[in-house]
Amino acid sequence: MNNVIDTILSHRSIRKFEEVPLSDEQxxxxxxxxxxxxxxxxxxxxxxxGVKNPATKQRLAELAGNQSYVAKNGHFFVFCADLHRHEVLAEMEGVNLDDTLESTEKFMVAAIDASLAAQNAVIAAExxxxxAVYIGGLRNSLNDVSELLKTPDRVVPLFGLAVGYPAQNPDKKPRIQPEHIYHEEAYETDSETYIRQIEDYNRVISAYYRERTEGKRTDTWTSQMAAMLSKPTRMxxxxxxxxxxxxxR
Amino acid sequence: MNNVIDTILSHRSIRKFEEVPLSDEQxxxxxxxxxxxxxxxxxxxxxxxGVKNPATKQRLAELAGNQSYVAKNGHFFVFCADLHRHEVLAEMEGVNLDDTLESTEKFMVAAIDASLAAQNAVIAAExxxxxAVYIGGLRNSLNDVSELLKTPDRVVPLFGLAVGYPAQNPDKKPRIQPEHIYHEEAYETDSETYIRQIEDYNRVISAYYRERTEGKRTDTWTSQMAAMLSKPTRMxxxxxxxxxxxxxR
Known part of the structure; x- marks a missing residue:
């Protein structure tokens, strides 16, 4: 264990920040x-x-479903998939790149690029x-978000990232056990094994809630997910x- | 500067590895x-x-466009967007989640989730x-890749990640200057500024190549991108x- 790995494993999403702005250097x-x-x-x-303006942050907080930590933090970042730059360079170079830029492949490229960059930002901040906490809630209202942030065509705001000095120290919820996320040589095709692993994880999550709520809450991961995913959102x-x-295309 | 940031900023994609397998612990x-x-x-x-089998790696290397470092490395990972798990839990919970699982929103969620995880893997490895080097080349032939790795429906292999002990020490190509990637308060809407920044970057990239090739190569970023994007791929x-x-949907 080195202190890079220690930083990575210590990650918790922070949803309450001191009201201290990040410095320009940070x-x-x-x-x-x-x-x-x-x-x-x-x-x-x-x-x-990057958003500092309190009014803009407040509006983003509303658009994200009234999440207070979108407004109250040290700095707010919005990560965007962006091929606008490439449309501009197409004009500069006198070529038409529409087929490529409009492809599903290139949206995947842009979303992956943005996400890799964002995770580096999180680790650096921590x-x-x-x-830090990712704000997928921005995707509730991307028409409003892109109008507010003046993003042009070929730009999709993917998520926000609120960063600041933590004013809370939350627990880390146990992740799915590694043997279910990580498959050796090929995807697990034995459905009994696959389901047993999910059931094992359900017991871990139930025990986690039971301990922390003196038995009041005992729901499983699958029941949580079924409830959440039963309501189609952002359609x-x-x-x-x-x-x-x-x-x- | 702390050593986490130092690790992040020292990143270079490694395309030649010692033939030493990663340990199970790593x-x-x-x-x-x-x-x-x-x-x-x-x-x-x-x-x-995770792929160790040399024959599987060799096949993946071919599918990725004969990239030798897909076969020769310390370990090969494939990161997948995965909602198969959620389809299985829908059956376990007796609900139908198709509307949600088939949404564009949820593909974005899965691709972002996978990418955040992958970047943590890269930083930890480094x-x-x-x-490490990301292998987007797997997306050349995803039908073959998913057959080889036995991925079920609702799973899309997004990219590979070759990891191992570096047997090269490549330069770091200069990224676009931060003032063009990072927008304060809202996206840059002044097209003169926007284009001037791209032109500035072109000069940086040209100078970078000129220095390293004794003047033989002087291409710009926009000319590289125009050439690459003019050939629609993975359509x-x-x-x-x-x-x-x-x-x-």
Whole structure:
């Protein structure tokens, strides 16, 4: 165990921050670390928008479903899949790249690029004593978010990232056991084994809640997931993503 | 600068490895670090397949466009977007989750989840003195890859990750300058500024190549990108992803 691994394993999402803004130096380091991540064929198909303005943060908090920590934090980042840059360079180079830019493949490339960068940002922030939480809630209202942040076509805001000095110290919920997430040589095709592993995990999660609530809460991971996924959400996403010029072919 | 940030900023993709297999302990630590990443609403919508078998690696190397380092490395990981687990839990809980699982939103969630986990794996590996390279080339032939790795419906292999002891020490190509990737308060809407930044970056990249090739190579980033993106690739992706039950609505 080295202290990089220690930082990674100590991750918890922080949803309450001291009201201390990040310094420009901290922001610069976080962005530099984000950019150090790998990028598919050097395409660099993402952008980061940093928000300090309290009114903008407040509006984003509302759009994300009234999550207070979107407004109250040290700094708020928005990570975007971005092929606008490549549309501009197509004009500069006098070529038409629409077929490529509108492909499902390239939306995957851009989303993966942005996510690798974001995770570097999180680890860098945590190594500086900061905490962070991803805000998928921005995807509740991407039309409003992109209007607010003035993102052009071929840009899709994927998620926010609230960063700041932690004002809480939450527990770490146990992840699915590694033997279920990690498959040796090929995907597990024995359905008995597969289901038994999920049932084992259910017992771990139930015990976790039971301990922490003096027996009041005992739900399983599968019941939580079934409840959450039974309500289809953000079903406008296909249309939105295509309207921005992605996933069209 | 702390040594976590130092590790992140020292990243280079390694494409030549010593032929020394990773230990089980190293693999375990890398997977544990991957799983420590945030996951959207605790959905854990990804899987990792680890490949040691030389014949499987050789086949993956061919499918990825004859990249030797897919076969020759310390260990090969494949990161997959995975909602198969959630389809199984739907059966366990007696609910139908198809609408949700087939949504564009949930494919984004799964791809982002997998990517955050992968980047933790990379940073953890690098902190142990290992090197790594992402293998997007697997997406050349996902039908063959998923057959080889026996991935079921609702699983899409997104990319590989070759890890091992580095047998090379490559340069780091300069990234786009931060003021172009990072936008303050809102996306840059002044197109003159936007284009000037890209032109500035072109000069940086040209100078980088000129120095390293004694003036033989002077191409710009935009000319590289225009050439690469002018050849539409992996245009079967929309159909493939939908055939696996993603992005359908």
């Amino acid at each position: 922001i610069k380091t976080i962005v530099e670390c984000a950019q150090a991540a790998s990028t598919s064929s050097f395409i660099q198909a993402y952008s980061i928008i 190594s500086m004593g900061l905490g 406008y996403m296909k249309e939105f993503v295509e309207s921005k010029g992605f996933n069209k | 693999i375990k630590t890398i997977v544990e670090c991957a799983q420590a990443a945030s996951t959207s609403s605790f959905i854990q919508a990804y899987s990792i397949i 902190s142990m003195g290992l090197g 079967y992706m929309k159909e493939f992803v939908e055939s696996k039950g993603f992005n359908k």
